[in-house]
Amino acid sequence: MGWGGFFLLTLFLTLSIALSVGSSSIPLVAVWKTIFAFGNNDPAINAIIWKIRFPRVCIAALVGGSLALAGVIYQSLLRNPLADPYILGVSSGSAVGAVIAITGGFGATLLQEWQIPIFSFIGAVLALACVLLLSGSHVQVQSLLLSGVVVNAFFAAILTFLLSISQTELARIQFWLMGSFTLRDWDYVLFVLPVSCMGSIVVWLKSTELNIFLLGTRPATHIGVSVYRTRLILLIIASLITSIAVSVSGMIGFVGLIIPHFVRILIRTSDHRYLLPYSFLVGAIFLVGSDALSRVLFEPREIPVGVVTACLGAPIFAILLKKTTASTLR
């Protein structure tokens, strides 16, 4: 069956369980009946699954997959095992965008529920543009990382400033910053799906180049890879995928950093042809599971999904790390 089949099966089971748990528990068989549309079903169950839980679970899967995939790309391009999708300022940029949207309420009547996602997406793209402009035309690893630090610091300062002057919306902002999938409907899925899927496919077609980058910049040039152009394209796609994910879910940490390492250790290769799709699948599994837990752990209260990803992921990863040698990292 191989890892691919195993991950797909696990994803299916996790999705099913995530659809079945919640404020009113639905048996697994009823879940399958509903989503595969066979047999007669309770219209109430139909409504809960199709209107409420399924879009939410789909968004969690897409965001988890996107963040993990982006994490792989950042770690490979920046040759840094500590790189994650937020390292180039995308996160703080989108946070500033979201907070401006929440506190200022610009265009709220026109954009309605899309106001926060659109503002945070614009913020993320702005931050990325700043990083790329600062780092210059050669897209060197060192200057990229440093520009990321600078831009992150600048946007974090703006964020703190905005938080300090807005008293009324603090709770709402806090909840957005910690990440959440509450009240996401199918429109959100349609918002994320095209960018996430097309980006993933384009990136996967560049697997060979990503593999060759492991040799280093000069050897890659001698093999015929146009290093700077490819690196720029991959960075932009990874950042767009991250931006769109963050704009609908807030800042969910840990997935983009840990899942790529987790998958590398599991499948024992750094071949991006496998690493990219498998990371997408495992990221989706992880975030769907974490979101389900965040809903049921302290029912009826919902806790931020970022809390679950860190509390769940850190111990699992620690055990795995202990069992393998440091040489398999990177």
Place this chain on the structure above:
Amino acid sequence: MIIHAKEISKIFGSQIVLDSIDILVESNEWVSILGPNGSGKSTLLSCLAGSSKIDSGKIEIKGKDIYQYAGKDKAKIIAFLTQEALPDMPNTVEEIVQMGRYPHQTSRLPWLQKQDMQVVEEAMVFTETISLRHRQMSQLSGGERQRVSMALALAQQPEILLLDEPTTYLDVYYQLAFFDLLKKWQKRNKTTIISVLHDLNLASLYSDRCLLLRDGKLIDAGEVTEILTLDNVKQTYGIEPIILKHPLKKVPQILLKGESE
């Protein structure tokens, strides 16, 4: 004539690294670039690879300006082998040698075609790395790593192979084995080889022609026997060795005098 460099110059800041150098290289030749540290030989090589820009002059590869080639097209003609071993990476030897097929890949999908796999196989058999194919780079010795680098370069099926002191970190056994393999490959595939070497004796044994560089200027160029003379070595390296004729190969060999009295 496969490489034609016309009056190429390269300047770093105020320092002239290469001073209007002319080079003609015929197909299937082995040319060695010799000279002391800082004479500009590695710079010259990376200019010939097209990875450093020259400030004036022109380099033609097969009659076409080197900077007119697209990356992939150039990599089909020129492969580059450096003294630095490949970095520690988690990939297997086979995966690394497969990267050499990148310029020849026509499919958009990230998988190699059958004929490409065949070339990779041959490159690994030729360099005796086939038994290491499933090992990771970090598990290999220095000599094994350099053979993997060679397999990677040969998998490109280059018409021109550029070597930048490829045996610096190898012991004398591996140095000879390495050059023997390259010579064999050259005879079989009519490859043109240009090497930057420190070891004058190895250069004399394996290359057809030599270029002597000093301070970015071409001192002399020609057949090994004409170039490796007492005068030339004294002028470029500033040493006074003893030069003998190799009893079997009839090429000059250099003996160092040791401590001067």
